[in-house]
Amino acid sequence: MDNYEELNRIISESKHIVFFGGAGVSTESGIPDFRSKDGLYNQHDVQFDMYTPEYLLSINCLEDEPKVFFEFYRQKMNVDGIDPNKAHLKLAEMEKKGKLDGIITQNIDGLHQKAGSKNVQEVHGSTLRNYCKRCKKKYPEDAIFASKDPVPRCSICGGMIRPDVTLYGESLPTDAWRNSVKLVAEADCLIIGGTSLVVNPAASLAMGFRGKHLIIINKQSTPADRMAELVFHESISKVLDQIKL
Numbered sequence: 001m002d003n004y005e006e007l008n009r010i011i012s013e014s015k016h017i018v019f020f021g022g023a024g025v026s027t028e029s030g031i032p033d034f035r036s037k038d039g040l041y042n043q044h045d046v047q048f049d050m051y052t053p054e055y056l057l058s059i060n061c062l063e064d065e066p067k068v069f070f071e072f073y074r075q076k077m078n079v080d081g082i083d084p085n086k087a088h089l090k091l092a093e094m095e096k097k098g099k100l101d102g103i104i105t106q107n108i109d110g111l112h113q114k115a116g117s118k119n120v121q122e123v124h125g126s127t128l129r130n131y132c133k134r135c136k137k138k139y140p141e142d143a144i145f146a147s148k149d150p151v152p153r154c155s156i157c158g159g160m161i162r163p164d165v166t167l168y169g170e171s172l173p174t175d176a177w178r179n180s181v182k183l184v185a186e187a188d189c190l191i192i193g194g195t196s197l198v199v200n201p202a203a204s205l206a207m208g209f210r211g212k213h214l215i216i217i218n219k220q221s222t223p224a225d226r227m228a229e230l231v232f233h234e235s236i237s238k239v240l241d242q243i244k245l
């Protein structure tokens, strides 16, 4: 039995499948991975050279140098016009056919929802949601990208409009995290894709899995490979595309 047949055997016998995905799921749609060689960390826009990407996406930068924060954010984080890939589409199809309990994602691009997935736990938030830092009024997805103001302002109270994204220095959204822990704890099959699993909270979330089948799909090896029943060091959309429903 080859690995793809094995994958399909596991999928067909499992009752509670959960997918946990990282940056690798989005890079195949053309979104840069912050930590990869070709990702944001290696791009050198002159005006940002004096800052680290961690600082540019931190709560400190938002509060202390909001013009710098929003300039960087507008240049790098706009996913308008980017489409879901075969990995997103297959996962949406699996959920629709009752073969997937939910998705936990570290990505902030909303591509799973765009593909049609419903139960998506966004543990780092989403660039598609914005709100006023002061009065918490919600703003539509283009509120920051379309704003003519260097620092987008609330029409009600004049407070700063910020993305509903977990910035460096902030804690994870409580509900999404709680739901994710529950999904993993109740899963009999956990598919982890496109994450190196070396950075928390990804690592600790995976440790909570007590089910039967652990499948890992990542181009590079991960510390959890030795615990997995099945490991693919391949493109995530290529592997998921082999699932027959």
Ligand SMILES: [Zn+2]
Binding pocket: 132, 133, 134, 135, 136, 137, 154, 155, 156, 157, 158, 159
């Ligand atoms: Zn406001």
